[in-house]
Amino acid sequence: MGRAIVGVVLGYVVMFATIFVTFSGLYLVLGQERSFEPGSYEPSLLWTVVSFALGAVAAVVGGITCASTARAATPPKVLAGLVFVIGLASAVPVLRAASTPAEERTGDVGNLDAMMKAKQPAWVAVANPFLGFVGVLVGARLRRV
Numbered sequence: 001m002g003r004a005i006v007g008v009v010l011g012y013v014v015m016f017a018t019i020f021v022t023f024s025g026l027y028l029v030l031g032q033e034r035s036f037e038p039g040s041y042e043p044s045l046l047w048t049v050v051s052f053a054l055g056a057v058a059a060v061v062g063g064i065t066c067a068s069t070a071r072a073a074t075p076p077k078v079l080a081g082l083v084f085v086i087g088l089a090s091a092v093p094v095l096r097a098a099s100t101p102a103e104e105r106t107g108d109v110g111n112l113d114a115m116m117k118a119k120q121p122a123w124v125a126v127a128n129p130f131l132g133f134v135g136v137l138v139g140a141r142l143r144r145v
Contacts, residue, residue: 004078007070011079011136015062022054024111032109041102041117048124052131059083059132063139076140080133087129094125 026047027035035047043051066079102119109117 004070004072004075007066007068007072007075008079008082010069011062011066011076012082014065015058015083015132015136018058018061019055022058023051023115026050026054027111027114032105032114035114036105036118039105041105041114041119043118043120043124048121051124052127055128055131056135059135060139060142063136063141064143065139066136067140067143073140076136076143080136080140083132083136084129087132091122091125091129094120095122098122 030044030047030050034044036042037044062079062083063076066076070076097119103117105117
């Protein structure tokens with residue numbers, strides 16, 4: 001039971017850390033002009049596409065970590081469910097704010113400001129929990145192979 005809990009927690013922490021590091025790196029590589037639409041905090045198409053790929057990688061790594069640590073089939077399923085539920089809960093504020101326009105972007109924007117002010121599209125917020133769910137299960141399956 002202890003390994004299962006540690007596996008789920010560690011898998012989630014690894015996912016979070018992977019997303020934070022890779023998205024921060026992506027922002028540094030793309031810069032604000034290619035990360036956002038001109039003069040806005042709406043993410044560019046390039047950012048959206050690459051962020052889906054990075055999110056999928058993070059979910060797979062989280063699934064691998066969970067399966068490796070827990071050494072059982074159930075904990076990755078629990079992690080996948082947790083990622084799905086937390087993802088849907090995180091989508092609610094995005095969906096509520098969907099009708100309000102994005103703030104106007106002026107001047108240089110640091111990484112933390114960009115994270116706080118970015119206006120994620122509603123469809124991305126809804127799609128991410130499904131991507132995370134599938135990614136964790138794929139990662140767990142890769143670990144078993």
